[in-house]
Amino acid sequence: MKQHPLCSDCEDKISPMDLPIPSGMKKEWAACESRRQFLGRTGKVLGWAALASLLGEASLHYRAFASDPNLQTGSGINNLALPHFAPKAKRAIYLFMSGAPPQVDLFDYKPNLVAQFNNDMPASVRGNQQLTGMTAGQARFPIAPAHWPFSQHGQTGTWISDLLPYTARMADDLTFIKSTNTDAINHEPAIMLMNTGSMNSGKPCLGAWLAYGLGNMNDNLPTFVVLQTKTNPKENNQPVSSRLWSSGFLSSEFSGIGLRSVGDPVLYLQDPAGVDRDTRRKMLDAVEEINRQTLAEVGDPETNSRIAQYEMAFRMQSSVPELTDLSNEPESTWDLYGPEAKSPGTFAYNCLLARRMAERGVRFTQIYKRGWDVHDNVVGNLPVLCQETDRGSYALVTDLRRRGLLDDTLVIWAGEFGRTVYSQGGLSQENYGRDHHPRCFTVWMAGAGVRPGVTYGETDEYSYNVVKDPVHVRDFNATILHCLGIDHNKFTYKFQGLDQKLTSPVPAFVVQGIVT
Amino acid sequence: MSVATRVASSAGSLWQRAHQGRRGWIGAGCATALILLSLLFVPLDGRARADWLQFLGRFHPLLVHLPIGLIVLLPVLETWGLRRPSLREAAGLVLQLALATCLVAILFGLLLAYGGGESGSTVTRHLRGGILLAIELLFCMAVRRTWLQTRHWRAYFTLLAALLLTLVWTAHQGGSLTHGSGYLTHYLPPALKRYVAPSAVSSHPNSFFAKHIYSVLDTKCVSCHGTNKEQGGLRLDSYESLMTGGKDGIVIAPYNPDGGLLLRKVTLPPSDPHFMPAEGRTPLTPDEIARIRAWVLAGASPDAASVPGLFIAGDGEEAPPPVGDYSALMGEIQQMQRLQGAKLIPVSTKPADGLILRTTDVAVTFDDSQLAKFQRFAPFIVEAELGRTAVTDDSIATLAQFKNLRALHLEGTAVTGRTLGKLSSLSQLSYLNLSATKVTKEDLTPLKSMPKLRHLYLFNTSAEPAAADNGIRSTQ
Numbered sequence: 001m002k003q004h005p006l007c008s009d010c011e012d013k014i015s016p017m018d019l020p021i022p023s024g025m026k027k028e029w030a031a032c033e034s035r036r037q038f039l040g041r042t043g044k045v046l047g048w049a050a051l052a053s054l055l056g057e058a059s060l061h062y063r064a065f066a067s068d069p070n071l072q073t074g075s076g077i078n079n080l081a082l083p084h085f086a087p088k089a090k091r092a093i094y095l096f097m098s099g100a101p102p103q104v105d106l107f108d109y110k111p112n113l114v115a116q117f118n119n120d121m122p123a124s125v126r127g128n129q130q131l132t133g134m135t136a137g138q139a140r141f142p143i144a145p146a147h148w149p150f151s152q153h154g155q156t157g158t159w160i161s162d163l164l165p166y167t168a169r170m171a172d173d174l175t176f177i178k179s180t181n182t183d184a185i186n187h188e189p190a191i192m193l194m195n196t197g198s199m200n201s202g203k204p205c206l207g208a209w210l211a212y213g214l215g216n217m218n219d220n221l222p223t224f225v226v227l228q229t230k231t232n233p234k235e236n237n238q239p240v241s242s243r244l245w246s247s248g249f250l251s252s253e254f255s256g257i258g259l260r261s262v263g264d265p266v267l268y269l270q271d272p273a274g275v276d277r278d279t280r281r282k283m284l285d286a287v288e289e290i291n292r293q294t295l296a297e298v299g300d301p302e303t304n305s306r307i308a309q310y311e312m313a314f315r316m317q318s319s320v321p322e323l324t325d326l327s328n329e330p331e332s333t334w335d336l337y338g339p340e341a342k343s344p345g346t347f348a349y350n351c352l353l354a355r356r357m358a359e360r361g362v363r364f365t366q367i368y369k370r371g372w373d374v375h376d377n378v379v380g381n382l383p384v385l386c387q388e389t390d391r392g393s394y395a396l397v398t399d400l401r402r403r404g405l406l407d408d409t410l411v412i413w414a415g416e417f418g419r420t421v422y423s424q425g426g427l428s429q430e431n432y433g434r435d436h437h438p439r440c441f442t443v444w445m446a447g448a449g450v451r452p453g454v455t456y457g458e459t460d461e462y463s464y465n466v467v468k469d470p471v472h473v474r475d476f477n478a479t480i481l482h483c484l485g486i487d488h489n490k491f492t493y494k495f496q497g498l499d500q501k502l503t504s505p506v507p508a509f510v511v512q513g514i515v516t
Numbered sequence: 517m518s519v520a521t522r523v524a525s526s527a528g529s530l531w532q533r534a535h536q537g538r539r540g541w542i543g544a545g546c547a548t549a550l551i552l553l554s555l556l557f558v559p560l561d562g563r564a565r566a567d568w569l570q571f572l573g574r575f576h577p578l579l580v581h582l583p584i585g586l587i588v589l590l591p592v593l594e595t596w597g598l599r600r601p602s603l604r605e606a607a608g609l610v611l612q613l614a615l616a617t618c619l620v621a622i623l624f625g626l627l628l629a630y631g632g633g634e635s636g637s638t639v640t641r642h643l644r645g646g647i648l649l650a651i652e653l654l655f656c657m658a659v660r661r662t663w664l665q666t667r668h669w670r671a672y673f674t675l676l677a678a679l680l681l682t683l684v685w686t687a688h689q690g691g692s693l694t695h696g697s698g699y700l701t702h703y704l705p706p707a708l709k710r711y712v713a714p715s716a717v718s719s720h721p722n723s724f725f726a727k728h729i730y731s732v733l734d735t736k737c738v739s740c741h742g743t744n745k746e747q748g749g750l751r752l753d754s755y756e757s758l759m760t761g762g763k764d765g766i767v768i769a770p771y772n773p774d775g776g777l778l779l780r781k782v783t784l785p786p787s788d789p790h791f792m793p794a795e796g797r798t799p800l801t802p803d804e805i806a807r808i809r810a811w812v813l814a815g816a817s818p819d820a821a822s823v824p825g826l827f828i829a830g831d832g833e834e835a836p837p838p839v840g841d842y843s844a845l846m847g848e849i850q851q852m853q854r855l856q857g858a859k860l861i862p863v864s865t866k867p868a869d870g871l872i873l874r875t876t877d878v879a880v881t882f883d884d885s886q887l888a889k890f891q892r893f894a895p896f897i898v899e900a901e902l903g904r905t906a907v908t909d910d911s912i913a914t915l916a917q918f919k920n921l922r923a924l925h926l927e928g929t930a931v932t933g934r935t936l937g938k939l940s941s942l943s944q945l946s947y948l949n950l951s952a953t954k955v956t957k958e959d960l961t962p963l964k965s966m967p968k969l970r971h972l973y974l975f976n977t978s979a980e981p982a983a984a985d986n987g988i989r990s991t992q
Contacts, residue, residue, distance in 0.1 A: 404949040404973030
């Protein structure tokens with residue numbers, strides 16, 4: 001056996017590959033070598049390597065399984081036995097409002113608060129909760145009622161802030177959960193929990209689980225696409241990182257593929273001048289051949305992912321230009337999404353792309369909109385944020401519906417937590433701020449699998465604590481999986497000695513009150 | 517009551533002397549029968565008496581199972597006894613026990629009816645049934661002696677058959693009293709239900725009231741507020757009587773859930789004397805209460821098909837029939853994928869959920885002849901994703917063979933709609949997408965007869981309904 005280029009130890013030891021042992025065992029040994037390389041480089045202790053290979057065998061075995069291109073899901077009965085039951089939704093679009101929208105100002109209508117303007121919030125409401133460093137030192141917690149009026153909409157009479165005139169039009173089509181709650185009070189852990197079911201990094205996100213479990217519906221486009229919305233520098237933009245669309249311990253081919261919000265959606269999409277498709281193909285075939293050799297030698301399952309990704313990139317060279325070419329969109333599209341949708345990187349543009357991807361069989365699209373972190377100047381920033389997102393969300397749901405796609409598409413609108421009813425910093429009639437609030441926030445869903453027009457869960461009169469039907473983030477994720485035909489308890493992946501799942505080991509429950 | 521005790525004790529002394537001879541038997545039997553018949557005249561005035569009468573009476577549902585078991589046992593022993601005579605000896609004892617327990621059950625039942633203030637035709641029928649049973653048992657005892665001596669079996673076995681029939685009828689009346697009259701037939705398959713339980717619920721059998729409110733009233737309320745009993749002068753067995761209310765006032769106030777007695781009483785603490793359903797009957801579930809509340813809030817309409825924002829599991833479309841098992845064809849299915857590029861995807865791991873025909877990757881080249889090759893799998897295909905493919909009107913005839921098709925995507929194809937009528941044989945089709953095709957309004961006429969077609973999409977066609985702001989969906 002050739003020495004792996006990165007491995008510098010055991011130069012003159014006997015390789016297991018030379019021993020008269022079954023080829024299956026040799027394969028296993030080869031599969032363990034990625035772990036061995038690591039240990040070899042750091043400690044150069046063969047004993048540790050042997051121990052690691054014994055302990056790590058199971059996890060590596062599964063890892064190799066996930067990456068084997070012959071076991072790709074999505075065609076024929078797959079080895080994962082998914083979906084567990086006939087799904088209502090084939091695909092999902094997740095509008096992620098990063099930074100946490102203030103539920104008190106948008107959906108959680110509390111008319112009684114107007115009379116309590118600038119009153120101190122009763123200490124009993126907060127209980128012994130630990131606040132963030134940003135407001136923990138405040139001398140008082142003055143109640144800041146929503147600055148904008150609410151109105152009732154649709155047959156259901158749902159109360160929605162006047163800041164969201166477009167969302168209000170589809171009040172009867174949406175399913176609101178007002179009692180969503182989370183464990184984390186800061187952005188990074190909360191947004192990780194929302195996306196991956198764990199505050200620590202290293203776990204696969206919802207999209208990666210779906211890509212792994214349900215597979216693709218279109219060979220020429222990624223299964224899981226992430227779209228970033230161009231940031232507005234006037235807003236308080238919390239960073240979002242690729243951890244949020246990472247595949248964690250699953251093979252990296254299941255991680256989200258980001259399309260850029262400025263310039264070409266994918267870099268180097270065009271072949272360089274003078275290189276035609278055939279040349280490109282030949283080059284890739286050669287690269288694949290080399291990669292296969294490396295795979296046979298080193299057994300690192302990530303090599304498989306690399307092969308798959310080269311192939312996907314090649315196919316995307318033709319599918320992405322078609323996807324992003326909006327010249328054939330009828331006039332009614334622009335009437336619906338608004339002129340903003342013509343400029344790449346806007347939320348409306350991303351919503352339009354999401355609809356086009358839904359038509360073309362992308363399993364899961366996640367659109368990130370940053371800037372909702374309104375610690376101060378709510379009155380100045382919130383109308384802008386709403387104006388940026390309101391019409392796009394409405395247009396997406398409406399467009400999906402009129403084209404017959406909402407029957408098998410689930411749309412989700414959510415942030416990572418809520419915001420406090422009390423003002424952070426000074427409160428005046430003109431302005432206020434709101435701090436992070438994990439105990440309750442409002443999210444909405446629409447489309448396949450959920451009951452339109454339902455408002456689920458209730459908060460207390462301060463929009464502070466959940467008083468009825470709490471929905472933890474884990475329950476929320478379990479519900480999303482349910483809509484896609486997956487029993488979250490059965491959808492597991494062995495890693496580090498645990499049957500890992502999106503909803504973490506803590507029990508989670510599908511919100512039966514909102515699913516059809 | 518003292519009179520009754522004295523009469524009963526004198527009948528008892530008659531029984532003590534009965535073994536002395538045939539005349540003694542007849543005397544004791546006739547006396548008992550007379551007492552039983554006189555019970556028919558006990559006044560059931562609907563006035564509840566909360567005392568020891570009712571306390572004892574409530575043991576009736578328990579005691580009543582003793583005679584039931586014994587009476588069912590009787591013909592078994594007698595028939596079997598034709599082969600094994602030892603069993604026939606036991607039958608005599610069982611008969612006597614059946615009579616004794618039957619009398620006790622009648623006594624306690626009477627206490628329950630009298631003390632609990634029961635009235636109504638079902639109670640009366642149940643009482644009559646019980647008394648008839650006891651008298652039949654007496655006859656059985658009389659006839660059995662002759663049977664044992666003469667082996668003349670016809671009369672005795674006819675009597676036994678009558679006994680069983682009476683038992684079933686009486687027990688059913690009793691069951692209707694405790695569980696409500698619709699209890700047995702509630703989950704009867706709809707096809708049979710038509711014959712058994714004519715639903716005179718309302719003139720709108722598909723209304724929210726008929727489907728979701730009436731069923732609650734029927735199981736939880738009508739046993740006391742219906743044709744059998746009319747407690748509080750209130751009947752809840754039809755929309756009209758529900759809205760009329762009872763002696764204490766209106767029970768349903770449209771748009772005002774707290775304005776009517778019904779929602780007020782069912783939400784009282786169960787310990788409250790005014791709590792309904794009374795007398796330890798099964799209370800309404802929170803879900804049922806929420807359902808009624810939402811319905812009242814929306815105006816308590818007799819004919820509205822749905823209440824905004826309220827969904828009930830299993831409502832709407834009934835589940836489509838399962839398709840056959842395609843597992844045996846799995847090899848061929850995978851081969852088709854390799855040859856055609858179009859895929860047959862299992863909906864779920866359960867074969868009964870069927871297959872999806874997915875053409876996304878080869879849409880441009882997927883034409884009528886390719887579709888025809890999938891005809892072999894037609895019975896298993898529940899969804900055909902043919903959007904933006906090269907199929908034409910010729911494929912409609914092929915698709916008409918896909919009997920289990922529930923969803924059909926034809927958006928952006930060259931289909932013109934001239935042949936759409938052929939699809940009307942697809943009885944399971946509920947989703948049809950004809951967006952961006954050349955269909956016209958006239959083409960759609962034959963689709964009107966399709967029973968399950970709920971979602972018809974006509975975006976970007978000349979048949980598109982004048983767009984309401986957000987809705988292009990046309991729902992039949």
